[in-house]
Amino acid sequence: MCDTCGCNITPGNEKLVEPGGHLHTTSHGTESVEVLKGLLDANDRAAQHNRTHFDRHGTLAINLMSSPGAGKTALLEATIDALGADTKIAVIEGDLATENDAARIRERGVTAIQIATGSACHLDAHMVHTALHELDLDGVDVLFIENVGNLVCPASFDLGQHLNVTLVSTPEGHDKPAKYPVMFRAADLVLISKSDLIDVLGDFDPAVAEGCVRDLASAAPVFRLSARSGDGMDIWLDWLAASRERRPDKTA
Numbered sequence: 001m002c003d004t005c006g007c008n009i010t011p012g013n014e015k016l017v018e019p020g021g022h023l024h025t026t027s028h029g030t031e032s033v034e035v036l037k038g039l040l041d042a043n044d045r046a047a048q049h050n051r052t053h054f055d056r057h058g059t060l061a062i063n064l065m066s067s068p069g070a071g072k073t074a075l076l077e078a079t080i081d082a083l084g085a086d087t088k089i090a091v092i093e094g095d096l097a098t099e100n101d102a103a104r105i106r107e108r109g110v111t112a113i114q115i116a117t118g119s120a121c122h123l124d125a126h127m128v129h130t131a132l133h134e135l136d137l138d139g140v141d142v143l144f145i146e147n148v149g150n151l152v153c154p155a156s157f158d159l160g161q162h163l164n165v166t167l168v169s170t171p172e173g174h175d176k177p178a179k180y181p182v183m184f185r186a187a188d189l190v191l192i193s194k195s196d197l198i199d200v201l202g203d204f205d206p207a208v209a210e211g212c213v214r215d216l217a218s219a220a221p222v223f224r225l226s227a228r229s230g231d232g233m234d235i236w237l238d239w240l241a242a243s244r245e246r247r248p249d250k251t252a
């Protein structure tokens, strides 16, 4: 995880380790473990703060994770189209650069806040907290947080979400859950996306992909769908509706 790739310090938390920040230290190399632990602890506190904010508004927060290009944004577009005005959705988009994905969501009349992480390969709770300053959650039923495309680091940072949904697209190969166990073990739901390509590609076996998930001792449902054709969207929307039924009540 991010202990080694050096991505723990992000635009969201860098002020904590800069001079004047409460995790700033000087020349003692042995302090690095303490700094890392402090950053993760600070992230968890910020995540809890975010979660309290979601709960207060009765908003279900879902963290969408996958590799780049697996179809997270396309799934959101299809979901928005399918739900129509009955469900109020908001979206936080995470990418290293551009507003491209937020623009796609806004074209559908849905509020979207883009987080440009710079060089950071994941969102953290501080970045989400900052985005929430721009986002009015009043009346929002579901907040989707589309994480940076990456099957490693995003799984290690709590954002305050209630549920994790992880996509594996058919062109990626059916053994991705075996290769990236931390990500798929964290998933509350696994979606096999781009299912319309299964017959075209001929080398993606959904049963193998689900078997890899079960080998992780995960009981998460595994659904296949295609945002392009619409196949399988109904079972995803049913899962979403059931998850909304279980969402926290407003507490204030």
Ligand code: MG
Pocket (backbone or CB within 6 Å): 072, 073, 074, 101, 146
């Ligand atoms: Mg995207």
